[in-house]
Amino acid sequence: MDADCQQLVERATHGDAAAVESLLERNLPALRAWVRLRCGPVLRARESSSDIVQSACREVLENIDRFRWNGEAGFRAWLYATAMRKIANRAEHWEAQKRDAAREVPLHAPGPDGDTQVLDVYRSFCSPSAIATGRETVERIERAFERLTDDERDLIVMARIAGLSGPEMAAELKCSEAAARQRLFRALASLAEALEAQGGG
16 A cells, blocks of 8 residues: 555544545545446446445445444445445345336436546456447446356456455455466456457457
């Protein structure tokens, strides 16, 4: 963790709301990408990813006194867990409504700034040849991501968005660090193949 982030964490630990907001802002691009990928195509068509992100950030700010600080990694884990609850709640809502996705009115797409930030995060797990600019690329990467297995998606999200280290991934997967890295390599290869199948690799 760099010195600036260390200072933010220390200030946040002592209840500095501005420091908490700075930590949220620092993690916002990755959180946006994380939420889009975790929502999946059906929920993305019905819900605004930005609304889910804002709701998660608002809950973190409102409940900051409940968090026991253990560095930025712990903060990210709490942030993603909060966002995951928001996603699960919205998915349950739509399941209860039993609506036909084909009859839903598509939501307005997020603005270009949001797309640029998400695309910047996606660059962390796609080869340069697979990356261009604009909404088509974001959506193409997400379509390719949906073709992966659940395990492959989890691996890429853990390593390249949540930012887990090799040892942290190994602990999460209950395997050796070498095995975790090998599984991640295979998942990234599968993503590259899925992108190539769409004519983008």
